[in-house]
Amino acid sequence: MSTRSAELLMTVGLLLLSLGLMWTVLADDLHIGWVEGRGPGAGVWPFWLSAGMALASLWTLVRWFRGATPESRNKSPYIDSQSFGLVLISFVALTVMLLLVHVVGTYIATALFLGFYMRFIGKHSWRTTASTCIGMVILIYFLFEWQLTKYLPKGTKMFEDGFLWIDNFRWQYLM
């Protein structure tokens, strides 16, 4: 996709988003004007600012048709073709990691993600990869779970139960 088409698509998308926001405010029956005795209604702020967003998008749309923005004259690809693969694979890997968090929990998911990225994209040795993964997992556990007492996601019941063993160990022997 060229930068030119991307700008058109983005502007139309943002225009629709703005209109959607305005519609949501109206659909929720929020007052978009002055409420006697109460002051400005709850919908004033989101409604009129969204209207401003819609106007700004229309303005950009007009500028696109007139070729006033540099992007609307730019025919080169929207995302650099040389690095598109890298951006895409990074984003997909990140998404898969977050999906895995729901299943296997934070620690296994982050270790898998880091391991995949370092070993298969970075081509680092297994030793560097493994030590970084283990170090990262311990750091997260120590910093967030231990010091900040946050209960990070542990995934499904099975994995959560497995993790309790480590937590019990900490409470019993290290606290």
Added chain:
Amino acid sequence: MLDIATLLGAGLLQAFEPLNLMMIFIGCLAGLFIGAMPGLGSVNGVAILLPVTFLVPPTAAIIFLAALYYGAMYGGAVSSITLGIPGASTAVATVFDGRPMAQQGKADQALTAAAVASFIGGTISVVLFTLFAPPLAVFALKFGPQEEFALMVLAFATFIGLGGDDIPKTIFSILLGLVMAAVGFDIISGQPRLIFFDFVELQRGIGFLVLAIGIYGIGEMLWTLENSKGEVKIHAVRSTWKSFKKNLSHIREYLPTTALGSALGFFVGTLPAAGATPASLMSYGLAKTFAKDPDSFGKGNVSGVAAPEAANNAASTGSMLPMITLGIPGSPTTAILLGGMIIWGLRPGPLLFTDRPDFVWGLIGSMYVANFVTVALNLALIPLFVRVLAMPFTILTPIIFILCFVGVFATTDRMFDVWLMLLLGLGGYLMRKLNYPVAPAVLAIVLGPLAERSLRQSLISSRGDVMTFFERPISLTCMLLALALMIYPIWLGMRRRRAGSASGTE
């Protein structure tokens, strides 16, 4: 005056408390590394590490983040000089002369000059900060909701007038941030607003950190992955004690321009849209104009390294001034700090000086100390930094992604917000590629709730009369300035078009 001295003394003492001193050290060190990493700047560091600061009390936390902010400004110069690519946008101007100096084998001289100039810039600006902040806070005590609102309008107007980005896109970015801040329960009527697809999770609103980490963590890394492509050449730095002493003796050459650049940087830094990047470019221009040998700039003049570095450090202190005294952040980084203060349960604004003097003066005291710490660390660790810069992105990128995920989860305890962060990060990246500025949106989501409240309070007290903003002198001044800033670029565009058609070049 005597008051300030006493309070400052107490603040300095507080900065020397073991925990705070440790925070200064770790903050400066983290900042130096983050700033030196191409693609990461102070704003990324502060956004990604803010969740970790809940470990310590608020004063120590802000001291850590302020030290990180500082350190990142120093660190940016390291990659500008040794790699020839700015470590952060704030160090762009440092490349102009830093790169040629490195090519001539004078990298160590350039790095020393950058460190010393940063120190001078930081010190001059923190002195200015100490002098300006208390009177400004006293002045701001008189502000009512009208003035608060007018001041915020002015802050956003600076993005339109001085930001230099596409105007409709800037306006869109500001408004989007303000609307996102309205998601959730309305504070006055208690009605739920903008709950898309009936997601219950949205009732708690969109946290500013979700947007900030999305944009400055995920979005920034995607952007860096696309643009860096990995090929960089590091220039060797040799530094010995003897050459170090010789390098220090060059200070006299760039001292005047550095001092000038520092003062300039401080004042430019206080403007929300301007900040460290334009300040350093302006300072560079100024140094060149006043130099006896302007032709040597761009070919390795040491003043060309010192001037922008002094200015960007001064600007980082400058941007703290409106944040602490008025509750209006002077840069995206301070916007995140401001959001952090709200999470810590502090109300930014003039009352902070009377309510929490320990917090304010502890921060100011720490800025003095942080300057010394950073210059010392920087000079001592230059060889180490150069090694770190060689760290491959295939380790750095996944670690940052993981920190973004864990950081967001740790602040809100919900996977929903982590997914939202991913979505906003991707959106921010795609919009940034089309020249939509992202900083105004981050500033807007932080200021949104405050702006809406002050607008509604003003209108309720004036019974819906909008003229209330134009009847009080301070708010009138702000509104007129804001109006001028918004009209200025349009007028400039029209004049350019007219001049173009008159000379027949269109």
